[in-house]
Amino acid sequence: MTSNQSRFSHWEPYYINGKELPLHQVYQLTFATLDQQKAIETMRQLCLTASTDENKRIGLEFLYSYGFLSDVQELIEQNLQTKNPVNHRWAAFYQIIYDRKRTKNQPYDFTKTKAYLEKVKRLSFHEDELKCLSDFMHIYAYFELKQYNNLGHYADQLFTRIFYIEDPLLKELFSIRLDEVQVIFHWKRNEMIIARKFGYRILNTTGSLRKKVEVNNLMALGYVFDSYDQAMIHINRALTIANGIELMPAINGITNFTIPFISAYHGVTDGITTTDKAEQAHLALARGDRETCIQLLSEFESLSPFQQYYLGKALGDKALLEESRHRFIKEQSDYFYVKLPINELQKMKVNYY
Template identity: 50%
Template sequence: MTLVDSGTGSRTRNQFFLQEGELPLFHVFQSLSTSENINIAIDVTRSYCLKAEADANQRVGMEFLYAYGFLDDLEQLIEKNLESDNPVNRQWGQLYKIIHLRRKRKLKTGEYLSLLNKLEADSVEIESLHMFLRVYAHFERKEFGRLSGYLDGLLENIHKIGDPMLRELFSVRMDEMLLTFHWKRNEMIIARKHGYRILQTTHCPRKKIDIHNTMALGYLFDSYHQAMEHALEAKRLANMTEDLTAIQGINNYTIPFIAAFHGRTAGISTPVESEAAHLALARGDIPTCISILSSFESLTPFQQYYLGKATSDLEMLEISYRRFISERSDHFFAKLPLLEMNKLNAVH
């Protein structure tokens, strides 16, 4: 199929919808990506997903809309699949309804796992989605070490998936999981490989924001400049797409956290009390740091690290370290109290 040179998204869109029969989603997106502005390619493919009549396009379209953050459109396509004459489409619709509700934060971890347990997984595509959801549940519960039990099965399943669009989108999901998994194991060379691969392959701004934010934190111990470059790029993309949740997260947590760790706090502030305590600590205002954290009913491992560092309390730092490992399988951020313990031990 050849595209008529239109230069506009609407005319390009018509070229696809006037075709006899229905092209596979992957063919549409690939053709547009090479001949049009990528934003036009995404927008046309988004429309194509919603107008698709072919069962396969209706199924794969749900993953495309999910991956690119078109959640209102996804809701429409889910309903279309749930009403389909094809039992496979109805099955996919049920699963993506759970995926959609989780993404919209309308289901807690235990709730969507309970719903998931009632659904069969009788194809490599459905089984892969079940496994992704179970991994996300472990991540939400800070059980970062649990990915290894799913790794071989997911890699094998993705390799078997016939649809190239679905295989590509699932591969990006896989890279996101592996980035987090290796980051939390403090295997940063491998983690960054997956992070940079996502940045090179995805066209989704939301994913790029998340990855740049993760990469910023992942450079914490290595380079202030590289950490802050990723944080500022995440912020630029979040501002461009008006992603208020991301903007707040980057401004209130990521940037102050990196700045405080490196003692580069000029002009940095945050309304988040625990991170304000971290900034106070970095500025040498120990009383403010202790005052803020002492008012908390309970402390996270991060907050125990801040307070332990402020009070030179080796026991508290060790508790923080052990909690990072035992509660979160987080060997990366466990380095925070460990480095401080080593400094204090060197002095004594």
């Protein structure tokens, strides 16, 4: 028995004749025989104690997908300690992925986004798995840069590349990642029936609570124009899960942006507060306090398309609303949120449909 096995000897079913099972077989066994959270924890521990090079590699994606970021860093180090150059290449990729996730960019500060994308471009690799990771990293970069029109090319490549992934667990985890990309891609194209199809598929497939938080948040925002009640159902689910796992970045985002944004848009503002200055302005506008909205937005050095919409609505300024509309489309290819200024312009009898 290896030292790794001796640490977890009560997990002998995951070894046959002293040989470690592939993680995809362990995954099937644990989720078939244990409740979901015990299965996830078992998989987490086995990823960290894997002895085969392949399991050490696949374990990186499992730990990342399920939100165990500190464990990802530990497993990166383990992969670097192997003699296998393939593991070293995977470790280099996941180091970039880990660093990006750990130091998530602030809005409109794209320096780090461009830096990690340059690191990906400098890597040398030929494996299909790493080509998939490269495509995902490009997609995440373009999403952060709000260049949504660039997502489709990489999403199309991923459909083909994931098809050729041999490991069943990695194929499943990458497929869930791709579904999330599809939610965002079709959401920004205002193709909401398709976006929701992918969103509900993720929620029905993934066992990752962090992923459920992220997707419920996206789904809530995607319902903002259609249904206040449906939007709040999704965001309350996201908040409940986030509170349960003490996911503070998500809790802060939900309470200070998503809930205030949805509430302000629908004029349901009683008891709603936020530390976000722009959403404070939005809430003030929803409450009919145009002066406070204007004052808050005057403190910004420059305005985003959202903030131009808030200010244009507060001032009844068609030019600002026109500029907001223009920027949503030309700068971001965002055909969903462009409906904010367009809907306001329609009230002023300006027709864009």
